[in-house]
Amino acid sequence: MTEGNTLNLNLYKEILRSLEGKTLREKNIRVAGVITDYVKKKHDIDLIVVGGLSVEIYTSGGYTTEDIDFVGPGHDEIMQCLVDLGFSRKGKDSVHERLQVYVEVPNSVLSGGDINKIQKITTEDGFIVNLIGIEDIFCDRLRAVVHWKEEYQLPWLVELYISHYDEMDFEYIESVLTPAEKEYYDKFMRMMTEQEEAYSHHEFFKQFLQKNGIIFSESADSIIWLYLKSEPIGVRLYPFQNIYFYDKDDEIVPFGDDEVGMTPDEFIAKLQYYGYESSYDMSVICNELRRIYTAE
Numbered sequence: 001m002t003e004g005n006t007l008n009l010n011l012y013k014e015i016l017r018s019l020e021g022k023t024l025r026e027k028n029i030r031v032a033g034v035i036t037d038y039v040k041k042k043h044d045i046d047l048i049v050v051g052g053l054s055v056e057i058y059t060s061g062g063y064t065t066e067d068i069d070f071v072g073p074g075h076d077e078i079m080q081c082l083v084d085l086g087f088s089r090k091g092k093d094s095v096h097e098r099l100q101v102y103v104e105v106p107n108s109v110l111s112g113g114d115i116n117k118i119q120k121i122t123t124e125d126g127f128i129v130n131l132i133g134i135e136d137i138f139c140d141r142l143r144a145v146v147h148w149k150e151e152y153q154l155p156w157l158v159e160l161y162i163s164h165y166d167e168m169d170f171e172y173i174e175s176v177l178t179p180a181e182k183e184y185y186d187k188f189m190r191m192m193t194e195q196e197e198a199y200s201h202h203e204f205f206k207q208f209l210q211k212n213g214i215i216f217s218e219s220a221d222s223i224i225w226l227y228l229k230s231e232p233i234g235v236r237l238y239p240f241q242n243i244y245f246y247d248k249d250d251e252i253v254p255f256g257d258d259e260v261g262m263t264p265d266e267f268i269a270k271l272q273y274y275g276y277e278s279s280y281d282m283s284v285i286c287n288e289l290r291r292i293y294t295a296e
Helices: 009-018 024-043 051-058 075-084 134-148 151-167 170-176 179-211 264-274 282-294
Strands: 048-050 067-071 088-090 093-096 101-107 119-122 128-131 216-218 224-226 233-236 242-246 252-254
Touching: 009 024, 024 051, 024 067, 024 075, 024 101, 024 128, 048 051, 051 067, 051 128, 051 134, 051 151, 075 093, 075 101, 134 151, 134 170, 134 179, 151 179, 170 179, 179 216, 179 224, 179 282, 233 264, 242 264, 264 282
Parallel strands: 048 128, 067 101
Antiparallel strands: 048 067, 088 093, 093 101, 119 128, 216 224, 224 233, 233 242, 242 252
């Protein structure tokens, strides 16, 4: 991109033009790379991606954001770089009209974060993007739930936890939380322990079905469909227990509350009832479920 210390601005702009028509996720990550590289080479300023785009990257695109948030010193220099690249100011944001990509630089420093935990990723164009540490973005989402009542952040806390469990520094996380945040964190960790147990139950049950030659299929939402009678029965053990069936319009209907499901005892009793017409002895399946739920 450069020869010596000379920037070729047109090459950066050419990359941006090539992103027209791309998905928002592809545009955001690559635009972040262009901006980071240009600002670094022009002013030796290291930008750090925070906010929604960092969640999007850490969840491999599961989360989608509409803007790019950076932190970095030299606000005026960064704003001028954005103008150089074709952005214009729109309130607190800078927007690239042709790409419909929004950029905000809310802070000059990584407030509440540890620069030693910053991760670096390389974009398709070969640019380095500095990413807020996984622990710090986890804490950021947790604080949004605690202080701003953004309950919709909970699934992303779960996704961050599951995807990066092996690399997360939980001692660090606990050390930076306030008492109120720690209280919610402890509740979250108890919930995740229960979820891990539920997933184990789910896997043990599938192994039992395979071992006993019981025909089943599994849908993307973790419902195990048993074909033991004229109509299939859907069985879910993870993330909670529930039973599903098809109504007359071929719509999937849950038997219990599809947010919290049923207790293990209710679940097994209803499954026994719904399977009474099956050609397979449902008590065998129900006994196995009792064994799974009572196993150490």
